[in-house]
Amino acid sequence: MDFFNSRIHHWYAIYKRDLPWRNARNPYFIWLSEIILQQTRIDQGLAYYLRFTEEFPTINDLANASEDQVLKLWQGLGYYSRARNLFFTAKYINQHHHGMFPDDYNSILSLKGIGEYTAAAIASISFNLEYPAVDGNVYRVLSRFFGIQEPIDTNAGKKVFYELAKELIKGTNPGMHNQALMEFGALQCIPKNPDCQHCPLREGCFAFGSGKIGDLPVKQNKTKQRDRYFNYLVFVHNKYTWLRQRTKNDIWKGLFEFPFIETSEKTDVGQILINCEWGMITNSSGIIVESISSWKVHILSHQKIHYRFIKLNMSGEIEMLDDLIRVNKEDILSFAVPKLLEIYIDEFLKK
Numbered sequence: 001m002d003f004f005n006s007r008i009h010h011w012y013a014i015y016k017r018d019l020p021w022r023n024a025r026n027p028y029f030i031w032l033s034e035i036i037l038q039q040t041r042i043d044q045g046l047a048y049y050l051r052f053t054e055e056f057p058t059i060n061d062l063a064n065a066s067e068d069q070v071l072k073l074w075q076g077l078g079y080y081s082r083a084r085n086l087f088f089t090a091k092y093i094n095q096h097h098h099g100m101f102p103d104d105y106n107s108i109l110s111l112k113g114i115g116e117y118t119a120a121a122i123a124s125i126s127f128n129l130e131y132p133a134v135d136g137n138v139y140r141v142l143s144r145f146f147g148i149q150e151p152i153d154t155n156a157g158k159k160v161f162y163e164l165a166k167e168l169i170k171g172t173n174p175g176m177h178n179q180a181l182m183e184f185g186a187l188q189c190i191p192k193n194p195d196c197q198h199c200p201l202r203e204g205c206f207a208f209g210s211g212k213i214g215d216l217p218v219k220q221n222k223t224k225q226r227d228r229y230f231n232y233l234v235f236v237h238n239k240y241t242w243l244r245q246r247t248k249n250d251i252w253k254g255l256f257e258f259p260f261i262e263t264s265e266k267t268d269v270g271q272i273l274i275n276c277e278w279g280m281i282t283n284s285s286g287i288i289v290e291s292i293s294s295w296k297v298h299i300l301s302h303q304k305i306h307y308r309f310i311k312l313n314m315s316g317e318i319e320m321l322d323d324l325i326r327v328n329k330e331d332i333l334s335f336a337v338p339k340l341l342e343i344y345i346d347e348f349l350k351k
């Protein structure tokens with residue numbers, strides 16, 4: 001363990017990336033960076049982090065924003081429930097902790113949207129507490145170096161890794177140690193073709209010595225994806241179109257999008273126009289199909305969204321249901337929309 005720790009700490013001192021939250025101990029900044037980085041790579045996440053901290057420099061500023069503002073800033077990162085939890089928790093901290101981030105692990109863990117990993121990252125980096133932060137990078141490094149074959153996606157496997165990580169963090173500078181391990185996994189012991197020849201852990205590494213780098217870490221379950229089919233209906237009348245906010249407990253709750261009809265498979269447009277859900281969107285007359293895009297696919301962790309856009313021109317009497325919002329095309333960019341709509345909207349606005 002001493003060999004492992006000293007080599008990783010030494011490597012980190014030389015190779016760590018200079019990132020804005022690395023110079024901060026402010027728990028709000030650490031929390032923000034961790035939540036954003038669960039969604040994306042550092043290069044993209046950095047831009048989001050800078051935008052968030054510029055717009056909301058304190059928890060109080062975030063708590064006093066509107067949910068739409070937060071979702072708009074989050075747009076493109078996916079997993080919008082994380083943005084909603086971020087907003088909820090900022091308001092909670094403001095109301096129940098006088099705007100001060102709690103400074104003990106259990107209180108941090110009790111906050112909405114903060115799991116064991118994030119709580120440990122905040123507790124160790126901001127408050128110097130010895131809690132190991134075990135993310136995907138850390139699982140990979142530990143499983144390869146120590147030769148742990150327990151699956152990382154089972155409770156029993158997670159416990160094995162957590163106990164080892166707890167031993168490793170003892171007596172270290174916990175914030176530095178956690179960041180060093182995560183950074184080592186992100187830059188050196190990467191998932192595919194790590195550069196073992198130049199790795200400071202090579203001598204003691206089980207995976208390198210036994211040629212099992214590609215086999216570790218072990219995963220038991222492969223995630224199953226559900227196929228869904230969204231037929232977006234882009235109603236157009238002069239310079240107006242219509243959007244609807246997603247309110248159900250489903251993906252993208254709170255975001256805006258063109259109304260759509262979901263089908264169980266790819267369906268003819270003729271079937272869409274007589275679908276019973278059509279009446280939940282419009283009772284207008286004189287609707288003509290102007291164009292139909294090809295099907296595209298958007299991949300989420302558990303769902304595969306097949307989608308297309310059916311552009312509809314309206315020339316008769318217009319009667320849209322109450323939950324649809326009439327939007328001037330030029331204002332459409334001010335709404336937070338799911339990522340898959342962005343490219344279409346760009347094209348749509350050019351016409």
Ligand code: SF4
Pocket residue numbers: 141144145188189190194195196199200201202205206207208213
């Ligand atoms: S030797 Fe290779 S597999 Fe082992 S820790 Fe280093 S990079 Fe990872």
